[in-house]
Amino acid sequence: MASRSVDPEATRAAILTAARTQFGENGFDRTTIRSVAGAAGVDPALVMHYFRNKHGLFTAAAQLRIQIPDLSGVEPEEAAGVLVPLFASLWGPDGPLLPLLRAAASNTAAAETLRDVFLDHVRPGLSPLAKDRPEQRISLIGAHLVGIAVARHIIGIPALADLTDDELIGWLTPVFAHYLAGPLPGEAL
Numbered sequence: 001m002a003s004r005s006v007d008p009e010a011t012r013a014a015i016l017t018a019a020r021t022q023f024g025e026n027g028f029d030r031t032t033i034r035s036v037a038g039a040a041g042v043d044p045a046l047v048m049h050y051f052r053n054k055h056g057l058f059t060a061a062a063q064l065r066i067q068i069p070d071l072s073g074v075e076p077e078e079a080a081g082v083l084v085p086l087f088a089s090l091w092g093p094d095g096p097l098l099p100l101l102r103a104a105a106s107n108t109a110a111a112e113t114l115r116d117v118f119l120d121h122v123r124p125g126l127s128p129l130a131k132d133r134p135e136q137r138i139s140l141i142g143a144h145l146v147g148i149a150v151a152r153h154i155i156g157i158p159a160l161a162d163l164t165d166d167e168l169i170g171w172l173t174p175v176f177a178h179y180l181a182g183p184l185p186g187e188a189l
Contacts, residue, residue: 012050014040019061023099028058028107055109062103062113064096068125076180079129080172083145088165091149101149118142131181140179144172 018039022031033054037044051057066086074082090097100117103110123138130137148168151157163171 011040011042011046015042015047015050015057016061019057020096020099023058023061023103024093024095027099028054028103028110031058033057058099058103058107059109059113062096062100062110064090064100064113064117064121066090066117066121066125068121070128071126072128074129076129076131076177077173079126079141079176079180080169083126083141083176084165084169084172087145087149088168091145091153093153097149098153101146102154129180133184137179141176144175144179 015036019031019036022036022039026035031054033044033047036057037047040047047057051060068086069082071079071082087097089095091101092098097117100110100114104114105111122142123135126138126141127134148160151160152163153161
């Protein structure tokens with residue numbers, strides 16, 4: 001094991017990469033400072049030096065900035081085709097969203113981070129798609145995407161895990177179009 005890299009930023013990045021992988025595969029409770037250090041090829045004391053403790057490491061590893069493309073010209077019927085590939089890269093086995101999803105059910109910090117990602121990045125980015133009531137409409141899409149990610153990559157429901165992204169887009173296209181532009185509950189069709 002290396003005790004200290006010549007490049008502190010590269011060392012920190014290697015630790016964060018190992019931490020994201022471990023938190024994604026094992027969740028918060030089963031990931032240890034020692035296992036992350038081993039995967040990163042550094043001494044556990046170096047992990048502590050950079051991140052203080054496991055919570056600090058998780059918080060740093062869970063930092064997620066989602067770049068939502070400009071959606072102002074996207075029609076509701078096209079939303080799934082834009083959103084599914086974007087989120088599939090984030091929630092996939094190597095994606096930065098998977099550790100948050102695994103940990104959010106039992107870790108308050110993870111749940112808060114996930115909520116902040118939604119409120120600060122996803123909702124504002126998707127709001128141009130909604131014809132009205134963007135908070136409700138976008139929240140439904142967010143909940144749907146989170147549910148699919150959990151079912152595919154955490155629970156491992158075969159019928160969902162085996163779908164290609166294109167097949168998933170096909171299934172979600174009418175659902176997302178309805179969420180974004182369909183009549184509100186109680187409105188006439």
